[in-house]
Amino acid sequence: MSSSLFQAELRTGQDVVNTRQRGRHIAQALGFDGQEQVRIATAISEVARLAASQSNGHIEFLLEEAPVPSLLVRVRASASNVGLVVGNSPDTLRPGPALAPAQRLMDRVVLRPDGDGWLLLEMAQRLPQLTPVPQALESLRNELERQRRSNATDELQKQNADLLRILDELQARKAEVDRLNRELEETNRGVVALYAELEEKAEALRRASDMKTRFISNISHELRTPISSVLNLSRLMLDRLDGPLTAEQEKQVLFIRKSGEALQELIDDLLDLAKIESGRSEVLCTRFTVAELFGALRGMLRPLRVNEGVSLVFDVPEGLPELHTDERKLSQILRNLVSNALKFTVQGEVRVSAALGPRDTVVFAVRDAGVGIAPEDQERIFEEFVQVEGPHQQGVKGTGLGLPLSRRLAELLGGALTVESAPGRGSAFLAAVSRDYTERPGSAGEEGGERQSLEQETPHARTVLIIDDDEVARYLLQRLLADASIQFREAATGPEGLRLAGEVRPAAILLDLSLPGMDGFEVLEALRREPSTRSIPVIIHTSRSLTEQERGRLLSHAVGILSKSGLTRDVAFDLLERALSAPD
Numbered sequence: 001m002s003s004s005l006f007q008a009e010l011r012t013g014q015d016v017v018n019t020r021q022r023g024r025h026i027a028q029a030l031g032f033d034g035q036e037q038v039r040i041a042t043a044i045s046e047v048a049r050l051a052a053s054q055s056n057g058h059i060e061f062l063l064e065e066a067p068v069p070s071l072l073v074r075v076r077a078s079a080s081n082v083g084l085v086v087g088n089s090p091d092t093l094r095p096g097p098a099l100a101p102a103q104r105l106m107d108r109v110v111l112r113p114d115g116d117g118w119l120l121l122e123m124a125q126r127l128p129q130l131t132p133v134p135q136a137l138e139s140l141r142n143e144l145e146r147q148r149r150s151n152a153t154d155e156l157q158k159q160n161a162d163l164l165r166i167l168d169e170l171q172a173r174k175a176e177v178d179r180l181n182r183e184l185e186e187t188n189r190g191v192v193a194l195y196a197e198l199e200e201k202a203e204a205l206r207r208a209s210d211m212k213t214r215f216i217s218n219i220s221h222e223l224r225t226p227i228s229s230v231l232n233l234s235r236l237m238l239d240r241l242d243g244p245l246t247a248e249q250e251k252q253v254l255f256i257r258k259s260g261e262a263l264q265e266l267i268d269d270l271l272d273l274a275k276i277e278s279g280r281s282e283v284l285c286t287r288f289t290v291a292e293l294f295g296a297l298r299g300m301l302r303p304l305r306v307n308e309g310v311s312l313v314f315d316v317p318e319g320l321p322e323l324h325t326d327e328r329k330l331s332q333i334l335r336n337l338v339s340n341a342l343k344f345t346v347q348g349e350v351r352v353s354a355a356l357g358p359r360d361t362v363v364f365a366v367r368d369a370g371v372g373i374a375p376e377d378q379e380r381i382f383e384e385f386v387q388v389e390g391p392h393q394q395g396v397k398g399t400g401l402g403l404p405l406s407r408r409l410a411e412l413l414g415g416a417l418t419v420e421s422a423p424g425r426g427s428a429f430l431a432a433v434s435r436d437y438t439e440r441p442g443s444a445g446e447e448g449g450e451r452q453s454l455e456q457e458t459p460h461a462r463t464v465l466i467i468d469d470d471e472v473a474r475y476l477l478q479r480l481l482a483d484a485s486i487q488f489r490e491a492a493t494g495p496e497g498l499r500l501a502g503e504v505r506p507a508a509i510l511l512d513l514s515l516p517g518m519d520g521f522e523v524l525e526a527l528r529r530e531p532s533t534r535s536i537p538v539i540i541h542t543s544r545s546l547t548e549q550e551r552g553r554l555l556s557h558a559v560g561i562l563s564k565s566g567l568t569r570d571v572a573f574d575l576l577e578r579a580l581s582a583p584d
Helices: 013-029 034-054 097-105 134-147 153-238 248-276 291-305 327-343 404-413 472-480 495-503 522-530 548-555 569-580
Strands: 003-012 057-064 070-078 107-113 118-126 287-289 310-316 323-325 348-357 361-368 416-421 426-435 463-467 487-491 508-511 538-542 559-561
Touching: 003 013, 003 034, 003 070, 003 097, 003 107, 003 134, 013 034, 013 070, 013 134, 034 057, 034 070, 034 097, 034 153, 034 287, 097 107, 153 248, 291 327, 291 569, 310 327, 323 327, 323 426, 327 348, 327 361, 327 404, 327 426, 361 404, 404 416, 404 426, 463 472, 463 495, 472 487, 472 569, 487 495, 495 508, 495 522, 508 522, 508 569, 522 538, 522 548, 538 569, 548 559, 559 569
Parallel strands: 310 348, 463 487, 463 508, 508 538, 538 559
Antiparallel strands: 003 057, 057 070, 070 118, 107 118, 287 323, 348 361, 361 426, 416 426
16 A cells, blocks of 8 residues: 655656655655665656656655555656666566666666556665654645745755765765775784794794703703712711711701702703603603503502501502503603692592503593692693692692603603692593504504614614705604604705705605795606615605696605695604605
8 A cells, every 4th residue: 555745747857856856855754864865866866867858757756555664656757768678578578777776776666567658667765664644744745745846956956965975975984994904004014023023032932942951951961970979978878888877967868868869850850851852752662561560659659658648549450451661651650640649638549540541542540639729720730840839838849840741751652641620629630641652653663662663774764854945844844753763854955955865865755845946846856866865755745735737746756745734743644654664
């Protein structure tokens, strides 16, 4: 249902101007905002101009109530208007190109035949609010009649004002866009500077870490000799080989010996950490059972109990298969965990157990009924020299190296060390290690406690040459493939890599394709031409997106291709093991 608001004939340009003015006024009265008013008036003006250009047209403004309250503009025009219509039958009839502006500006534009040689065009725009009451519509009709004779000058002034306002808005938006672009440029410069600073700091941290490792290793070796002398001399005195001691002298010598043992333990922990960080810590595998391990630990740890009300319990599992790993390092992990548990447990028990874990691992659990650890401190305790302060620390001070060292050792044995705890509810430390160290992903294949690596077969069987101009990529590969049985050599250019390949005769080569000067394809061809390097397995390590043709060309000479993006330790180790075990 619809009700008429205003209608007029379209014969002259003045009629077109008046129609635009009426459309603008009606849109304003119906609650459309300023921008919508301009859109509706512009669409009406375009259609009215077309209708009045070749014949006497007619326009009517209506208020449509269903299906959606809308302003409806109905224009009757001649079908001979150029561009107004496309098609010559009711089935093919559709708006022509001249109506494209109106279609963009209005919600709905419909065209249909209306008698001989005439067309009826309907344009609708949904109302921004509810349908006006009848009294308001009647008032609007009366006002439109009074304005019927309005002159064109007023409408042109309104159009100019609208255009100026829109121009001001566009200029303001342009100024805002320019400001945002300047801020973005400044931000980009800041990000670039920050990235360069981060790279510089990362390099400084790496150098500092290397210096710290060398310092700890050197100073620990220098301290070990005098500490050993102090301990040996104190033992001589306590054995009274040079005469008796008074009670007070014996007490003093015992204090000296206890301090020396604590210092020696600290030095041993520092040396172990330095070895692991530098990749020089060796895993010496033996075969043993969990029952044998627990039996040795039981007698060793019983004297460590700080509180008499704490019991130490070992749950020996049944049916657990034999382990093939470094018993000394595993024992060191468990000694550290049990020692900490006994220190911080006042009443109750410390229980040690073992069970099979995922991916052929064995998980050792040390559970206590002690003070517990707050969630925010559960990662801090694995940092070197960090201790959580509190009343529980009184009388049980330590070095802060036991847990960090235990975690590093667990990772070295192919596993991990985690903690589950809550304040006042005790803690559970879970140390997972590979059941068979030689069968873990990327293992060197030790067997029977003896390191039967390829290095024993030929002088250079475990040397891996990395040819890559990116220092970070070379460093990441060495960290990812770190193994005590593998030695790495580096080359930053193709010619340098070819020279080292001929001199060192590595067991495998990791080759980047994007090298300065001589690229990876040329290096690969040169390696295959030389009889001395022809049989060396090559693994392509690149970030380039390769075509099928390039991939086929590479795989005809290389063992495999590693992508720098998304590289994982398991994938890299599997491919390297394939290369190292390839026949000459």
